[in-house]
Amino acid sequence: MKKFHINHSTHIHAEQSTSQLVQHYLIALLPLVLFAFFKNGIFPYMKGLSGIYDLFLPLLIIGVSVLGSFLSEFGYLWIRQKIKKEPFSFTQFWEQTYFYLPGIILALLFPLHTPLYLVLLSSVVATLVGKMAFGGFGKNTFHPSLIGYVFVMILFGSVIASSGGSFSALEVSNGFTQTPIEMMLATDGIGNYPTFVAPFTRMLNFVIGMVPGGLGTTSAILCLLGFVYLIVNRAIKWKIPVFYIGTVFVISYMIGAYQGLGLWYSCYQVMIGGLMFGAIFVASDPITSPTTPIGQILYGITLGILTVVFRFVFPIELGVALSILLLSAFVFAFDIVGSRARFQFSVAMAPFCIAWTCILLLGVYIGTTYPTTPIPVVEEEPEEVEVEPLRQEYQIVSDQIQAPYHIYEVLDSTSSGNYTLQIYTLDHTISSLSLTSHAETEETYQAFMSSNYLGQIIVNQAHLEQLQPIPNMELSSAVKDTVEQFYQALQLL
Amino acid sequence: MFFTKIPSLKKATEKKKIKIAQRPNYVYIPLINQNDENITRLVKKGDYIYKGQSVGRRKGNLRIPIPSSVSGTVVGFEEHTYLNGKKVKCVVIENDFKEKTERRLGVKKDLTKFTKEEFIERLQEMGIVGMGGTGFPTYVKYNTNKKIHTLIINAVECEPYITADFALLKEHVEEILEAIDAVMEICHIDETLIAVKKENTELIELLSNFVGTYLKMKIAPVSNRYPSGWEKGLVYQLKRVSYQVTSVERGIIVSNVSTMYAIYEALKYHAPLTERVVTFTGEMLKDPQNIQVKIGTKVSELIETIGGYHKGDDLYFVAGGPMMGKSLPDDDLVVSANLNCVLVLPKQKEQEATTCIRCGKCVEHCPAKLSPVLIARAKGDVKKLQKLQADRCIECGLCSYICPARINVREKVVEAKKLLEESSE
Numbered sequence: 001m002k003k004f005h006i007n008h009s010t011h012i013h014a015e016q017s018t019s020q021l022v023q024h025y026l027i028a029l030l031p032l033v034l035f036a037f038f039k040n041g042i043f044p045y046m047k048g049l050s051g052i053y054d055l056f057l058p059l060l061i062i063g064v065s066v067l068g069s070f071l072s073e074f075g076y077l078w079i080r081q082k083i084k085k086e087p088f089s090f091t092q093f094w095e096q097t098y099f100y101l102p103g104i105i106l107a108l109l110f111p112l113h114t115p116l117y118l119v120l121l122s123s124v125v126a127t128l129v130g131k132m133a134f135g136g137f138g139k140n141t142f143h144p145s146l147i148g149y150v151f152v153m154i155l156f157g158s159v160i161a162s163s164g165g166s167f168s169a170l171e172v173s174n175g176f177t178q179t180p181i182e183m184m185l186a187t188d189g190i191g192n193y194p195t196f197v198a199p200f201t202r203m204l205n206f207v208i209g210m211v212p213g214g215l216g217t218t219s220a221i222l223c224l225l226g227f228v229y230l231i232v233n234r235a236i237k238w239k240i241p242v243f244y245i246g247t248v249f250v251i252s253y254m255i256g257a258y259q260g261l262g263l264w265y266s267c268y269q270v271m272i273g274g275l276m277f278g279a280i281f282v283a284s285d286p287i288t289s290p291t292t293p294i295g296q297i298l299y300g301i302t303l304g305i306l307t308v309v310f311r312f313v314f315p316i317e318l319g320v321a322l323s324i325l326l327l328s329a330f331v332f333a334f335d336i337v338g339s340r341a342r343f344q345f346s347v348a349m350a351p352f353c354i355a356w357t358c359i360l361l362l363g364v365y366i367g368t369t370y371p372t373t374p375i376p377v378v379e380e381e382p383e384e385v386e387v388e389p390l391r392q393e394y395q396i397v398s399d400q401i402q403a404p405y406h407i408y409e410v411l412d413s414t415s416s417g418n419y420t421l422q423i424y425t426l427d428h429t430i431s432s433l434s435l436t437s438h439a440e441t442e443e444t445y446q447a448f449m450s451s452n453y454l455g456q457i458i459v460n461q462a463h464l465e466q467l468q469p470i471p472n473m474e475l476s477s478a479v480k481d482t483v484e485q486f487y488q489a490l491q492l493l
Numbered sequence: 494m495f496f497t498k499i500p501s502l503k504k505a506t507e508k509k510k511i512k513i514a515q516r517p518n519y520v521y522i523p524l525i526n527q528n529d530e531n532i533t534r535l536v537k538k539g540d541y542i543y544k545g546q547s548v549g550r551r552k553g554n555l556r557i558p559i560p561s562s563v564s565g566t567v568v569g570f571e572e573h574t575y576l577n578g579k580k581v582k583c584v585v586i587e588n589d590f591k592e593k594t595e596r597r598l599g600v601k602k603d604l605t606k607f608t609k610e611e612f613i614e615r616l617q618e619m620g621i622v623g624m625g626g627t628g629f630p631t632y633v634k635y636n637t638n639k640k641i642h643t644l645i646i647n648a649v650e651c652e653p654y655i656t657a658d659f660a661l662l663k664e665h666v667e668e669i670l671e672a673i674d675a676v677m678e679i680c681h682i683d684e685t686l687i688a689v690k691k692e693n694t695e696l697i698e699l700l701s702n703f704v705g706t707y708l709k710m711k712i713a714p715v716s717n718r719y720p721s722g723w724e725k726g727l728v729y730q731l732k733r734v735s736y737q738v739t740s741v742e743r744g745i746i747v748s749n750v751s752t753m754y755a756i757y758e759a760l761k762y763h764a765p766l767t768e769r770v771v772t773f774t775g776e777m778l779k780d781p782q783n784i785q786v787k788i789g790t791k792v793s794e795l796i797e798t799i800g801g802y803h804k805g806d807d808l809y810f811v812a813g814g815p816m817m818g819k820s821l822p823d824d825d826l827v828v829s830a831n832l833n834c835v836l837v838l839p840k841q842k843e844q845e846a847t848t849c850i851r852c853g854k855c856v857e858h859c860p861a862k863l864s865p866v867l868i869a870r871a872k873g874d875v876k877k878l879q880k881l882q883a884d885r886c887i888e889c890g891l892c893s894y895i896c897p898a899r900i901n902v903r904e905k906v907v908e909a910k911k912l913l914e915e916s917s918e
Binding site for chain 2: 001002003004005006007008009010011012013014016017018020021096136137138139237286287289290291292293296335336338339340342343
């Protein structure tokens with residue numbers, strides 16, 4: 001009898017494996033890493049504003065962060081293996097701990113001028129406290145990167161700010177002193193296009209990311225590109241970012257509408273403060289987010305509500321990071337609701353109703369408690385308008401009705417003397433025009449008549465401002481002006 | 494319902510005709526029905542038995558005889574592997590190759606001339622059971638006072654590799670349709686839907702050539718995804734109704750094509766269920782085939798007749814399809830009425846399970862709307878499992894199939910399901 005191997009699972013498998021999922025995340029992050037290098041390193045260097053150290057600083061931060069994750073995770077496992085005498089294989093560590101992913105995400109969150117020792121400290125804290133204390137890869141409750149980031153930003157925020165914050169040499173030379181989120185929070189969210197967007201030139205800069213902020217978190221378009229890539233490869237819980245960003249968008253739109261601001265305001269709100277990056281790459285992290293579809297939707301909505309609260313009610317710069325960090329402690333609750341909701345429609349609907357009510361209330365509450373007229377309006381200097389010397393108005397000498405025409409005789413003058421125009425009108429339009437008397441030289445008169453300028457005036461009577469007068473002939477411009485004024489008066493009859 | 498796209502892998506056998514197996518010297522009729530080994534033995538060692546004579550009968554409410562597939566002498570009782578992996582007592586009969594039947598009852602010309610009672614009695618007598626995989630006694634489904642309005646014929650075969658039903662339909666479409674027509678007439682059923690995968694255009698074309706004769710029959714193309722042949726999902730797809738225990742409660746009966754063919758033989762020739770078509774396939778078989786075999790034949794003998802295995806040590810032997818089939822340690826398997834496929838596969842790479850990353854794919858793909866990851870993480874907490882309704886699991890295997898960490902999620906959910914069943918008893 002032939003013997004066979006035993007396999008308790010299914011005998012065919014879907015292709016995608018965990019390591020492929022992580023690879024997809026890395027590929028999606030790659031444009032952001034490159035962008036961080038270009039924006040913070042290459043551009044200032046090319047303009048001759050920074051040295052060779054600053055050129056490679058972005059990459060250095062990423063390198064140090066990944067190195068910190070590697071050392072701490074490897075060290076932890078190595079020491080534990082020594083103490084507990086557990087088997088330890090380096091290949092397994094290399095292939096299955098994915099230490100580099102939180103390292104890269106952490107580095108992209110930091111401001112450019114974060115001292116390297118703080119980056120290292122942060123990535124060590126991220127790995128040891130955020131990951132290993134919970135039992136390693138796959139068991140952590142909170143996103144390790146957020147633990148490290150929030151830890152350093154809260155304790156050493158002032159150190160980072162004093163060493164230059166997020167402003168690259170190029171941004172300093174452009175005169176930036178605040179990041180968009182700082183600027184928004186400084187005015188409690190009150191402002192308008194000139195105060196929010198104009199300092200960074202135009203909206204497009206937010207889309208491509210040429211504004212100060214986290215190392216690699218500012219580019220909305222590259223975040224979205226990564227998002228699309230992850231969706232196409234089925235490597236992301238797409239519901240979380242969609243509903244997270246969507247909720248912030250909707251509430252911001254309501255607030256903006258109360259302040260009389262347009263759609264640009266909600267677009268602006270979702271592109272600042274690292275929201276795009278946080279929603280797409282951090283909030284959707286599989287380990288620290290709900291597994292059930294409805295749980296994911298509710299999680300996204302709640303994150304959006306929390307972030308708005310952190311922006312408008314308790315203004316905190318780390319709003320996005322804190323919302324995700326706080327809420328990931330309650331992932332189990334979202335999963336309970338989500339798993340029940342699969343069987344029972346009412347269980348699914350109730351939280352949605354609550355969520356929508358929250359969104360509505362929050363939008364109305366913040367919207368109405370804010371002043372409807374934006375306070376800090378940048379006053380525009382009034383443009384100097386060249387005032388033309390007023391010309392003497394024409395006189396209507398006579399008017400008579402000769403059915404179906406109404407004939408006017410109009411007197412006006414040039415520098416050489418008066419002239420009279422006879423105007424036939426029919427139903428608010430000029431149907432015929434003749435120069436009955438004038439004080440010009442015979443030459444001018446002949447030139448004027450032979451140019452058929454009067455005919456042109458009749459043809460273009462409705463838009464005479466576009467008709468050019470005959471060069472070097474005062475009579476033509478005078479007649480044109482007269483008829484223009486007359487025509488306007490005629491319309492009012 | 495959102496099913497999952499999985500590869501079909503049917504190429505090796507889908508174009509092949511049914512091959513009739515050599516008649517075996519010995520048959521080993523397993524004394525089991527639907528995982529119930531509570532069977533009354535009706536023969537003893539040394540008895541001469543006719544083809545179709547009952548060798549055992551299931552006890553309890555679901556009484557059903559187990560017919561012999563050959564005529565010959567009972568030489569003893571041995572334990573052999575059943576498709577669920579268990580060793581089961583089998584009646585060993587030495588074949589005298591005479592195919593003698595006890596009585597000659599003649600051919601029924603008009604299949605519709607049965608009363609419902611006669612029909613149900615015939616199904617029971619002939620030992621007709623569900624041949625799609627469960628082995629549930631068929632007469633029980635039809636034995637109802639409820640008005641049955643729809644009969645669904647399941648010809649979906651949504652599991653990869655398996656082509657047994659497809660091959661049978663290709664060769665016996667007329668007989669099967671005749672049987673369906675008769676069953677509709679006898680049980681006063683208004684409509685029949687023959688459920689076929691949308692992508693199986695060959696079968697749809699074949700059926701549409703014949704279905705025209707029967708006014709109340711329709712071809713119902715269903716999703717190509719897995720598990721669209723799952724009874725509950727099929728009923729929901731076609732009729733938009735859901736039910737608790739059986740579809741009969743909503744006036745719908747679902748029968749497999751192979752079962753329908755067995756019904757045809759039972760009605761027409763008074764023939765008990767003694768043969769079926771089994772797909773022998775997989776990359777490690779030299780000559781994959783659809784084979785018509787006698788129930789009780791040893792699979793190892795059958796595999797020898799079609800050229801045996803490819804060389805190699807790391808093989809897997811699976812009774813059933815690649816999703817729900819059971820991997821067995823040896824090829825001591827005997828053919829039973831509900832075995833539709835034997836699969837021999839090479840060793841797969843990357844089998845080892847890694848850490849769960851809570852990606853939620855198992856939740857997304859579960860056709861029974863379970864949350865497998867949460868069930869696995871409940872770690873046997875009965876209260877939690879009740880709330881997660883782990884007993885709804887249909888063991889389709891999609892969670893294990895889709896898991897990027899290659900965790901055998903199904904095993905954990907099935908354990909939870911068993912735990913719940915035990916605790917409720």
